[in-house]
Amino acid sequence: MANLNKVMLIGRLTREPEIKEFSNGGKVANMGFAVNNRRKNPQSGQWEEVPVWVDLKAFSNETGRKLADLVEKYLHKGSQAYVEGHLVLEEWAGKEDGRKQSKMVVYVDSIEFLGSRGDSGGGDSEAAEAVPARSARGAKAGKGGGETGGGEGIEEVPF
Numbered sequence: 001m002a003n004l005n006k007v008m009l010i011g012r013l014t015r016e017p018e019i020k021e022f023s024n025g026g027k028v029a030n031m032g033f034a035v036n037n038r039r040k041n042p043q044s045g046q047w048e049e050v051p052v053w054v055d056l057k058a059f060s061n062e063t064g065r066k067l068a069d070l071v072e073k074y075l076h077k078g079s080q081a082y083v084e085g086h087l088v089l090e091e092w093a094g095k096e097d098g099r100k101q102s103k104m105v106v107y108v109d110s111i112e113f114l115g116s117r118g119d120s121g122g123g124d125s126e127a128a129e130a131v132p133a134r135s136a137r138g139a140k141a142g143k144g145g146g147e148t149g150g151g152e153g154i155e156e157v158p159f
Helices: 067-074 123-130 136-142
Strands: 007-013 018-021 027-040 047-060 080-093 100-114
Touching: 007 100, 018 067, 027 067, 047 067, 047 080, 067 100
Parallel strands: 047 100
Antiparallel strands: 007 027, 007 080, 018 027, 027 047, 080 100
């Protein structure tokens, strides 16, 4: 039986990233993230945005990826990002009563910064190159059929 554990989200940070450093040189960036689901209100018949709150963790280590470092440097509350990751069930014993606690968290595998910030000074493009994220260029090149006008007016999709 096949298994797949992959999460793809576009949303915004709900708070400043919390950075924790470990004695072995590693880091973790804990982030609150929100995405919106659209649903139709049965009483009014109007479409409304319903927020979904997600906890994200991005890691850095001495020899590997530096995702937590990039998050610390470039992302702030309100920043929009495209995140790819996988689900992890974190479990621990409660401090007061020792009862088993758990929550579902997305461990970030790659991140792409979306939107532009006037205060970034072009740093976003530098960071995006350092992050292993999928590019729309590869997907667009493979789907060339059916477009007319030589691709004029087509913008790259951020995911």
